[in-house]
Amino acid sequence: MQKRVFLVAGYNTVSLGSGRSEFNPKKENPGLAHYIQEAGRKVLERINGAEQVDESVIGNFIASRFNNQAHLAAFIPSIDEKLKYKPAVRVEGACASGGLAVMTGVKSILAGTAEVVLVLGVEVQNTVKAMYGADFLAQADYYPKRKDGHAYFFPGKFSDRAGAYAAAYGEAYMRKGLAQWYVNCVENARLCETAQEYENRNENLMEMGLLPPDGSRFVDHLNYTDCSKVSDGASALVLVSEEGLKRTGLPLNEAIELVGFAQVEDNIMEEPADPLELSTTKAAVNRALSMAGIGNEQLATVETHDCFTIAGVLATEAIGFAAKGQGAAYVAEGNTARNGTISFNTTGGLIAWGHPTGATGVHQVVTIWQQLTGQAGQAQISVPANKPYGLTVNMGGNDKTVVSMVFKQCK
Amino acid sequence: MSHLDRFKNISVIGAAGKMGSGILLLNVLHAAKLMHHGPYIGQTFVINAIDQNFERLQGVMTYLKGQLLKWAEKNIVELRKLFANRAHLIDNKDIIEAFVFEALSIVKPSINMEAAYHSSLVFEAIIEDETIKASVLKQINDNNPYEPYFLTNTSAIPIEVLNQKAQLGGRIIGCHFYNPPAVQKLIEVVELKGGHPELSKIVDGFARHMDKLIVPSFDVAGFVGNGFFMREILFAEKMYNDLRKGLGAQQALLITNKVSHELMMRPMGIFQLVDYVGIDVCVLIMNVMNTYLDEEIVSPLLTSLLEKGVRGGQHHDGSQKAGLFSYEKGRAVELYDLDADKYVPIEAPALEAEKYLSVQTKVYSWNQLSRSKYREQHLKETFENLAQEDSRGTQLLKTYMTAMKALGLQLKEDGVTASTDYVNAVMMNGFYHLYGPVNDYNF
Numbered sequence: 001m002q003k004r005v006f007l008v009a010g011y012n013t014v015s016l017g018s019g020r021s022e023f024n025p026k027k028e029n030p031g032l033a034h035y036i037q038e039a040g041r042k043v044l045e046r047i048n049g050a051e052q053v054d055e056s057v058i059g060n061f062i063a064s065r066f067n068n069q070a071h072l073a074a075f076i077p078s079i080d081e082k083l084k085y086k087p088a089v090r091v092e093g094a095c096a097s098g099g100l101a102v103m104t105g106v107k108s109i110l111a112g113t114a115e116v117v118l119v120l121g122v123e124v125q126n127t128v129k130a131m132y133g134a135d136f137l138a139q140a141d142y143y144p145k146r147k148d149g150h151a152y153f154f155p156g157k158f159s160d161r162a163g164a165y166a167a168a169y170g171e172a173y174m175r176k177g178l179a180q181w182y183v184n185c186v187e188n189a190r191l192c193e194t195a196q197e198y199e200n201r202n203e204n205l206m207e208m209g210l211l212p213p214d215g216s217r218f219v220d221h222l223n224y225t226d227c228s229k230v231s232d233g234a235s236a237l238v239l240v241s242e243e244g245l246k247r248t249g250l251p252l253n254e255a256i257e258l259v260g261f262a263q264v265e266d267n268i269m270e271e272p273a274d275p276l277e278l279s280t281t282k283a284a285v286n287r288a289l290s291m292a293g294i295g296n297e298q299l300a301t302v303e304t305h306d307c308f309t310i311a312g313v314l315a316t317e318a319i320g321f322a323a324k325g326q327g328a329a330y331v332a333e334g335n336t337a338r339n340g341t342i343s344f345n346t347t348g349g350l351i352a353w354g355h356p357t358g359a360t361g362v363h364q365v366v367t368i369w370q371q372l373t374g375q376a377g378q379a380q381i382s383v384p385a386n387k388p389y390g391l392t393v394n395m396g397g398n399d400k401t402v403v404s405m406v407f408k409q410c411k
Numbered sequence: 412m413s414h415l416d417r418f419k420n421i422s423v424i425g426a427a428g429k430m431g432s433g434i435l436l437l438n439v440l441h442a443a444k445l446m447h448h449g450p451y452i453g454q455t456f457v458i459n460a461i462d463q464n465f466e467r468l469q470g471v472m473t474y475l476k477g478q479l480l481k482w483a484e485k486n487i488v489e490l491r492k493l494f495a496n497r498a499h500l501i502d503n504k505d506i507i508e509a510f511v512f513e514a515l516s517i518v519k520p521s522i523n524m525e526a527a528y529h530s531s532l533v534f535e536a537i538i539e540d541e542t543i544k545a546s547v548l549k550q551i552n553d554n555n556p557y558e559p560y561f562l563t564n565t566s567a568i569p570i571e572v573l574n575q576k577a578q579l580g581g582r583i584i585g586c587h588f589y590n591p592p593a594v595q596k597l598i599e600v601v602e603l604k605g606g607h608p609e610l611s612k613i614v615d616g617f618a619r620h621m622d623k624l625i626v627p628s629f630d631v632a633g634f635v636g637n638g639f640f641m642r643e644i645l646f647a648e649k650m651y652n653d654l655r656k657g658l659g660a661q662q663a664l665l666i667t668n669k670v671s672h673e674l675m676m677r678p679m680g681i682f683q684l685v686d687y688v689g690i691d692v693c694v695l696i697m698n699v700m701n702t703y704l705d706e707e708i709v710s711p712l713l714t715s716l717l718e719k720g721v722r723g724g725q726h727h728d729g730s731q732k733a734g735l736f737s738y739e740k741g742r743a744v745e746l747y748d749l750d751a752d753k754y755v756p757i758e759a760p761a762l763e764a765e766k767y768l769s770v771q772t773k774v775y776s777w778n779q780l781s782r783s784k785y786r787e788q789h790l791k792e793t794f795e796n797l798a799q800e801d802s803r804g805t806q807l808l809k810t811y812m813t814a815m816k817a818l819g820l821q822l823k824e825d826g827v828t829a830s831t832d833y834v835n836a837v838m839m840n841g842f843y844h845l846y847g848p849v850n851d852y853n854f
């Protein structure tokens with residue numbers, strides 16, 4: 001890279017939705033402005049105020065449907081009046097909107113138009129019941145396919161992938177992997193106060209994860225435990241150049257450095273060539289690792305886009321930890337647990353931390369920053385000296401838009 | 412005319428009532444799904460919702476809209492398949508709205524009985540009064556050229572009596588829904604001896620489509636459900652009177668209610684159940700049974716309460732009216748002191764009743780057990796423990812359980828049912844008991 005890019009501040013609001021005791025779907029819950037302002041103000045506090053910020057980016061998938069609200073960039077000055085009359089832009093790439101927001105901020109720094117960029121991601125989805133939300137989220141795929149899709153469109157899409165995986169490698173074999181992924185996620189979420197499943201006290205997680213799916217009520221090959229949460233929330237972070245870092249006055253060891261990234265697209269009009277593979281994810285991760293000049297064995301942690309447990313299992317294969325078809329075993333054997341070979345989704349991932357769609361890509365990066373700078377609280381993992389790297393994988397649609405980034409500790 | 416063809420023009424009489432509105436909803440759901448199948452696609456369906464005034468009918472239409480929307484949202488997976496051929500309906504929202512609109516469109520509210528003159532199926536859910544029922548059924552039958560089939564929701568009146576009085580020529584069957592019909596799985600079906608055989612096939616098909624459970628009963632006043640329930644009320648009243656010999660009215664009432672609720676691990680006590688059904692309704696049913704059975708089915712307790720204007724039952728919004736207890740948010744907060752003829756707070760007498768019963772064994776609540784997959788095991792162990800305890804509570808429990816078993820056996824002996832399994836099925840599905848009265852527990 002022609003310039004060094006650092007991340008110096010991050011913040012996640014609570015992921016609000018079913019599972020959180022303060023959530024009541026029948027009462028009015030906080031809206032977009034609340035989340036944008038909370039997340040934005042918290043990170044600005046860390047960098048000594050909004051006057052440091054040159055530009056802002058906000059990632060959001062579909063507030064125009066969930067909240068009847070478009071034009072989200074114009075919410076940025078509501079965070080702090082010093083952001084008024086400064087550049088801000090809203091970006092969208094379905095569930096990868098957050099990742100795209102970070103990428104857009106990075107490119108501003110690389111282009112030299114900004115030294116300090118405020119990046120946010122937000123989504124408020126609990127405004128409608130799940131069956132109507134499914135309509136909105138289905139727009140992350142090619143709309144002419146909606147009619148033939150499942151009522152719960154994306155669970156249907158990933159159920160098809162799970163069905164193909166089960167057909168190729170065995171239903172029971174796959175189910176063990178999916179169930180273990182679910183167990184890992186909830187156990188990790190119990191260590192993170194902002195996680196949607198933080199208060200989960202179920203002692204029979206594995207039993208729940210192993211329940212056979214019921215296609216007459218939901219989808220054929222996935223349970224509710226295999227699905228990410230319906231969430232409201234926002235995440236924010238601040239990207240800086242070396243010049244920007246000086247301006248904030250923060251020490252280098254509180255920052256992490258972006259050392260590799262990739263943002264890739266596949267054709268939304270086409271079905272995946274191979275349902276057993278996240279080929280776009282694979283391309284993005286390979287490019288990001290290659291740019292960072294490292295192999296996956298040097299990663300201390302990964303935040304991957306487990307919108308469904310099967311996506312988590314397939315990601316272990318796409319990132320190269322497991323061979324094709326071996327991901328379920330790799331997960332079932334405990335390799336992806338917080339104390340396993342490689343810690344995945346250390347605060348619960350999309351399955352248990354939550355999935356406020358437009359915020360997810362930002363949340364993943366904030367989690368990597370917390371882990372690599374030792375600020376993850378109870379959820380902190382050990383980061384070995386020879387593995388100072390963290391990887392993110394943020395996916396939009398059915399593996400169509402993928403943002404992958406590699407960060408490194410700064411010492 | 413095929414069985415299903417008869418569903419193309421239906422009338423529900425008493426459609427705005429507690430039972431009628433639920434039966435109407437079931438029929439609307441049934442027809443709305445039928446409209447999407449093979450030969451019925453594109454055909455006209457009519458459901459006449461007949462009641463006495465437009466205000467009540469307007470309320471029913473609002474109720475229907477809300478319930479249809481809930482059903483459609485809950486069953487969107489099934490609904491998308493039903494609407495697969497409607498290319499312009501793409502989003503779940505489009506499909507749900509179309510379903511609700513089309514389902515409501517087939518309902519024709521009316522205050523005129525003449526609307527039923529074109530129906531081939533007539534569901535009757537009016538007041539439990541044989542003269543009124545027979546008169547309505549006869550009027551429709553005399554003026555309807557299609558020889559309609561009648562499905563009566565009577566819970567007590569012998570079907571043969573209605574058949575004779577309304578001169579229906581055997582085109583009637585008892586179809587006793589439980590409250591609320593849209594939720595309760597049970598339908599108690601009473602075939603008329605020598606009745607039209609096609610009727611039971613229609614009811615079978617309807618029940619299967621609507622995921623209902625049919626339990627047959629012979630044509631004896633009260634049938635299985637009320638045959639058991641009314642006699643249980645009389646037994647509870649006797650227990651109350653026996654307790655009254657040494658205790659005050661408040662305690663006697665609460666103790667009887669607690670034994671039949673908490674110690675028997677039922678969803679509510681017998682006197683709360685009387686309130687839920689309505690004291691007036693219970694007295695009406697007892698009157699019917701008393702008329703047709705060679706047995707005195709009379710409750711001086713309920714009759715005197717009714718004379719004092721204490722009626723129980725429910726408000727239109729489903730909330731509970733005051734009866735033997737008064738309620739707040741569905742919870743009993745006061746009880747009716749039969750000595751003083753006034754409501755008193757429940758806390759103090761409840762503590763006294765608890766002390767009187769002095770049961771030491773840990774008893775599960777109905778709520779806990781109804782959700783537990785170890786229900787059978789917990790019931791068995793709890794009853795074994797209770798059987799070993801010698802307290803006033805367990806003695807009363809034993810008396811109550813023994814009497815209930817005897818009631819179940821008596822229904823079979825009296826020719827009300829072919830099997831005590833049916834008695835158990837009715838009590839478990841219609842009354843939400845966790846076990847049938849005819850059981851092997853050690854009481």
